[in-house]
Amino acid sequence: MSTTLWRCGLRHTLRHPWQFGLSLLGVALGVAVVVAVDLSNESARRAFVLSAEAVAGKTTHRIVGKSTGLDESIYVGLRLADLSARLAPVVAGYVAVPSQPGRTLQLLGLDPFAEAPFRPHLAVTGVRQRADWVRALLTEPGTVLMSRALAGELNLKPDDVFAVQTGGRRHELRLAALLEPTERLQQRALADLVVAALATVQEVLGRVGRLSRIDVVVSDDDQLQQLRTLIPDGVSLVDAGGRSRSAASITDAFNLNLTMLSLLALLVGLFLVYNTVTFSVIQRRTLLGTLRALGVTRGQLFTLVVGEAAVVGFVGALLGLVLGFLLAQVLVNLVAQTINDLYFTLQVRNVSLLPASLAKGMLLGVGGSFLSAMIPAAEAARVTPRAALIRSQVEASVRGALPAAALTGLGLAVLGLILIVVPGSGLGLGFAG
Incomplete structure (x- = not known):
């Protein structure tokens, strides 16, 4: 298509900047909402997966009881049975940080002597340092471990004392040492995790004598069957990945609801594009008829109108990606808060910038604008010189x-x-x- 036609379209746009701006705003806002919701949902999902992996480690199965947990005598009985499967007791819960309102930490109680096969990433560098923190956890009440990044956020260094609160009770804990994860994903997974000895967590959470679960590592079906025959009634042996899958299925409807609402916002934006392009065709009806009389083909007029809409979609989508990322910074906190209120405790520290979400926003913005202009473009192509004058x-x-x-x-x-x-x-x- 000749540059003369493109200059003709550009001249019309410059003469009617508000129409162009309205279309641009519609696409940008629609894409922004879609991208923001997509990034927020995915960031919340990743935060949960990383948190679950940090706590689970290499665990293959879990022994769980009712809502009140397990009596710790069950763990003692299983250890005395000399099983080939590896076992590790766990007490877990959530505590608030009074010095930072709204901040929640996951408190994980472990047995340091049983942990090696389960969570090797919960390690302090140096043999002597490991011996020191194991001795501190077992002999000094209220001592805990946390990642260097989390300690920095809480303005803590080793041997500092800080307060936590749960169930209306306040407890003071002392930071014994810093965890040093080597991988970036492990660092993110430990962003809100505080590790302590079983007895310390039992006392803080008010669960003395109780366990949240017993983590298990089995290497074959024989070990699994042996374990099933030894666990008492009222206790279940479940797959370690079941909790993550269950949590994902619980929030599926919530995520779908947000996604559909975001697509509705995009639909409103594309409706603005459709109306603006239609109005533009009606405004230029006489001009389009004149161009037809000068030899411009129907296909060239169709390409002109659709091309203008595609440019609007492309520019609007680019703006929408930027606005969507900024909006996601706010929306992710609302999504996390809703999940906390309705489903389970979740802390989302940052927004993951996902190429798939950005590509999705661009595709919806440009493709939607292109499709929105099809009917007005077909109408423009049907204009004849005679009809344009009537x-x-x-x-x-x-x-x-x-x-x-x-x-x-x-x-x-x-x-x-x-x-x-x-x-x-x-x-x-x-x-x-």
Whole structure:
């Protein structure tokens, strides 16, 4: 297509900047909401997975009881049975930090002598240092370990004392040593984790004599079957990955709800693009007819209108990516708070910038704008020199289409009501209605 046509389209845009700005704003806001929701959901999911991996380590199965946990005598009995499977007792819970309102830490109680096969990333560098912190955890009440990054956030250094609160009770803990994870993912996983001896965590959480679970590492089915025959009634042996899968399935509906609402925002933005492009075609109807008389083909006019919309979509999508990342910084806290209130405790420290989410935003912005312009572009391509001079033809065609449009709208309204009242377990029918 010749540059003359592009200059013609650019001149119209410069003469009507508000129309261009409205389309740009619609696409940018729609893409921003989609990207922000996508980044927030994925960041929350990754935070949970990293937290679960930090706590689980190489655990293959877990022995769990009822909501009150397990009596620690169960662990003693299993250890005395001389099992080939490896066992490690765990007490876990959450505590608040009074000095930082709203900050929650996960408190993990472990047996240092049973931990080597389970969580090797919970290690302090240096043989002598390891001996020192093991002795401190076992002999000094209230001593804990945490990552260097977390200690920096809390303004703590080794031997400093800090307060935590749970169940309306305040406890003082002392930082014995710093954990030194070598991998970046491990560093992120330990961002809100505080490690202590079993007795310390039992006392802080008010669970003296109780365990949250017993972690297990088995290498074959024989070890698994042997363990099943020894655990008492009322106690279950479950797969270690089951909790992560269960948590993911619990939040699936919540994530789908947010995603559908974000797509609705994008749909509103694309509707603005459709209306703006349609209005632009009507404004330039005489010009388009003149261009046809000068030899411009229908295909060239179609390409011009669709190309203008694609440019709007591309620029709007770029702005939307930037706005979406900024919006995600705020939205991720709201998503985490909602998950905390409705499902389980979750701390999200940062937003993950995911290439897939950015590509999705670009595709929806550009592709949606392209599709929104198809009908107006087809209308522009149908303009003939003679029809362009007859202003009443547009009004006549609109009046002729009113009955069909009214029937279509009524039919869609009835279909929407039917979809809303139809019983179903999924959200798809509700959003379709």
